[in-house]
Amino acid sequence: MTCTEFLALLDDLIDGEVSCETRAELEKHLRDCEHCEVTLNTTRKTIEIYRSHEIYDLPGGLRERLHAAIMERCKKGC
């Protein structure tokens, strides 16, 4: 397996959507290729960081204001 072939299957590997056979091939490639191992680990970490950190938080005050406005309009039947 080449690095390009590995990269084409990177998402499927991360998302657990590869067959056992393909997974074995990918793991074999990883044992011999430090670059692809780094790419896999840091891509996984990228997803994990974005998933676990709230970068656009909705502050309480604003939340209540918008909420009240939505409810007011809905009561009037929009």
Next chain:
Amino acid sequence: MSAIQPNADQLEPHPDLALVDKARQGDVQAFDVLVRKYERQIFRIAQHITQNREDAEDVMQDAFLKAYEKLSQFQGNSKFYTWLVRIAVNESLMRLRKRRTGKMVSIDEEIETEEGSVPRDLADWAPDPEQNYGQTELAEILRKTIQGLPQGFRIVFALRDVEGFSTEETAETLGLSIPAVKSRLLRARLQLRERLSRYFRQKKGGEK
């Protein structure tokens, strides 16, 4: 009998369906529960697309109002949440169009780039690299980094990886084919990885 049927492949109806049913009969409190359940996600998605706080606030409000208004059109073929997100995505794109008067804005914009298709920065990251930054600084890095992505990649990454949509749900919500979602997701992930490497790469001996 409920007016909305659960998906055939679901054993139990999604709990949102009962709330939607009540809201359709004029129960504003039931709709209130749905608003509180999804407001953060809708605000986040609107921010990812518009990249503007004021616009995101307007989009959030408009999306919920439109959803309430169109509840009778919700067929229950998809989840209420994905239906709501579709409304929010369309509202966000409309908001962008207004800002860039006359210029067409779509999720196909700015994706003709090969950047990030092949990883270049192959340095490994420090263990737990986010520990090197304070929460505010880290959030700023993450915002700046994702805002630099082409829009068509950013939306797919936000839905698929941040909001946890499946590939199929992302495709349905954005009106894209499954291969298009997959291709954009791979490139989005690789570009973000590449860009974050500037901050998170392991420092070599003596490097500050």
